[in-house]
Amino acid sequence: MLVTVPQSYGDDHAKCQRQIERAESKLDEAIRKHGEHSHQAEQRRRDLNAERERCWNAYHGWWNGHDHQWHTDRDWEDRH
Numbered sequence: 569m570l571v572t573v574p575q576s577y578g579d580d581h582a583k584c585q586r587q588i589e590r591a592e593s594k595l596d597e598a599i600r601k602h603g604e605h606s607h608q609a610e611q612r613r614r615d616l617n618a619e620r621e622r623c624w625n626a627y628h629g630w631w632n633g634h635d636h637q638w639h640t641d642r643d644w645e646d647r648h
Contacts, residue, residue, distance in 0.1 A: 584623040589633040591616040620644045 595612035602608040620630040629638045 581627060584619075584626065585631040585633075588616070588619045588623060588631045591619045592633045617645065 591612070595609065595616050598606065598608040598612040623630045624642055629640050630642070630644055631638055632644075
């Protein structure tokens with residue numbers, strides 16, 4: 569039996585993944601430039617959590633770019 573995923577679903581999923589990776593990159597840069605607990609890092613962390621929340625609401629999953637995998641538990645706030 570072959571199961572196919574509609575192209576738009578795959579494209580949307582990939583878009584969600586790219587947006588999270590972009591937000592993770594901005595957070596990493598803010599930490600590198602300003603420090604782990606800086607105002608800039610905290611703002612980027614909120615942005616990243618908002619992207620993960622959007623993905624969670626759409627797919628009941630979220631992408632972790634550092635692990636290169638989707639997670640099905642809503643536990644991103646527990647991971648630092």
